[in-house]
Amino acid sequence: MGLKFEEEDFLACCASTKFAKEMAEASPFSSLDEAVTAARDIWFNKVDVSGWLQSFSAHPQIGNSPSPSSHSTSAQWSKGEQATAVATATSSSLQELAEWNAKYRQKFGFVFLICASGKSSDGILAELKKRYPNRPIVEFEIAAQEQMKITELRLAKLFSAKENVTSTGNK
Amino acid sequence: MGLKFEEEDFLACCASTKFAKEMAEASPFSSLDEAVTAARDIWFNKVDVSGWLQSFSAHPQIGNSPSPSSHSTSAQWSKGEQATAVATATSSSLQELAEWNAKYRQKFGFVFLICASGKSSDGILAELKKRYPNRPIVEFEIAAQEQMKITELRLAKLFSAKENVTSTGNK
Numbered sequence: 651m652g653l654k655f656e657e658e659d660f661l662a663c664c665a666s667t668k669f670a671k672e673m674a675e676a677s678p679f680s681s682l683d684e685a686v687t688a689a690r691d692i693w694f695n696k697v698d699v700s701g702w703l704q705s706f707s708a709h710p711q712i713g714n715s716p717s718p719s720s721h722s723t724s725a726q727w728s729k730g731e732q733a734t735a736v737a738t739a740t741s742s743s744l745q746e747l748a749e750w751n752a753k754y755r756q757k758f759g760f761v762f763l764i765c766a767s768g769k770s771s772d773g774i775l776a777e778l779k780k781r782y783p784n785r786p787i788v789e790f791e792i793a794a795q796e797q798m799k800i801t802e803l804r805l806a807k808l809f810s811a812k813e814n815v816t817s818t819g820n821k
Numbered sequence: 822m823g824l825k826f827e828e829e830d831f832l833a834c835c836a837s838t839k840f841a842k843e844m845a846e847a848s849p850f851s852s853l854d855e856a857v858t859a860a861r862d863i864w865f866n867k868v869d870v871s872g873w874l875q876s877f878s879a880h881p882q883i884g885n886s887p888s889p890s891s892h893s894t895s896a897q898w899s900k901g902e903q904a905t906a907v908a909t910a911t912s913s914s915l916q917e918l919a920e921w922n923a924k925y926r927q928k929f930g931f932v933f934l935i936c937a938s939g940k941s942s943d944g945i946l947a948e949l950k951k952r953y954p955n956r957p958i959v960e961f962e963i964a965a966q967e968q969m970k971i972t973e974l975r976l977a978k979l980f981s982a983k984e985n986v987t988s989t990g991n992k
Contacts, residue, residue, distance in 0.1 A: 694956060694958075695956055695957075696957075697957065698928065698929050698930035698957045699870065699874070699929075699930065699931075699957055699958065699961050700874070700930045701930075702957075702958075703870070703871070757869065758869050758870075759869035759870065759871045759872075760870075785865060785866055786866075786867075786868065786869045786870055786873075787865075787870065787873075787961070787962055787965070790870050790958070791958055794958070
């Protein structure tokens with residue numbers, strides 16, 4: 651028997667309601683691999699473009715922490731994913747990142763999305779500048795691919811949390 | 822001196838406010854060709870994905886007339902563009918078209934968009950069925966290309982209407 655999750659668990663991985671609903675229907679999954687395969691199929695083939703925008707809008711701006719009052723799983727994970735960026739940032743690089751984030755949002759209508767895990771503040775800024783000249787539709791698809799990378803990392807966290815609980819419970 | 826148009830004129834060609842605003846700023850145009858070149862650049866490089874969705878949402882469902890109370894330029898043009906489809910439709914083909922339109926909208930979240938000018942009802946239905954299996958992002962870009970074809974036809978109508986007025990005025 652595989653691990654069973656709820657819509658709420660999947661929403662913390664990727665904030666599209668369609669994604670979370672379809673994942674909950676497809677679960678239980680016998681392994682993380684099986685969950686990732688299902689997630690990729692749902693995300694790229696079934697979630698429509700409004701669902702992509704819905705999930706993008708749940709991300710804090712890179713370089714900004716989620717608000718201190720935010721204790722959701724997603725906000726906590728986001729904080730962890732940006733830990734390297736925060737540790738490597740100077741106040742001037744944070745300032746430049748904030749300016750480019752604003753420029754990006756102005757052009758594309760959504761937040762700059764990148765799987766930040768392990769990336770330095772300068773690395774993220776360089777990537778933002780490189781992606782900025784893209785056509786909106788090109789950038790939209792890149793952002794969706796980054797969202798999928800984030801989703802995969804978070805699914806792994808979800809599985810590892812649940813497995814710990816299960817093995818503790820079995821002791 | 823070229824022909825000068827207002828935002829409202831361009832909104833009737835393509836109902837993205839960003840598109841209309843940028844076109845009005847880029848006008849006057851010395852020729853239709855120049856206007857089409859500007860329109861392509863604005864549509865594909867500057868209008869963001871929300872702007873694409875905004876323009877899609879202004880189209881009536883293919884096979885449905887705009888409501889009788891609708892006297893806007895865009896609604897009248899849309900009626901003209903669908904004239905062949907309406908003339909070649911039987912009640913059963915209209916029924917099938919309505920069913921597939923609903924299926925399409927359910928999957929993609931926006932209306933099935935096609936440059937209908939000169940196309941029969943059966944031709945449109947065949948195209949809808951062919952496009953339906955596409956991934957949402959692929960279909961989104963195809964719909965944007967169809968919107969551009971419609972925009973080009975409408976820009977031509979705009980120019981020819983304005984030229985008629987101008988030449989009449991010069992007599």
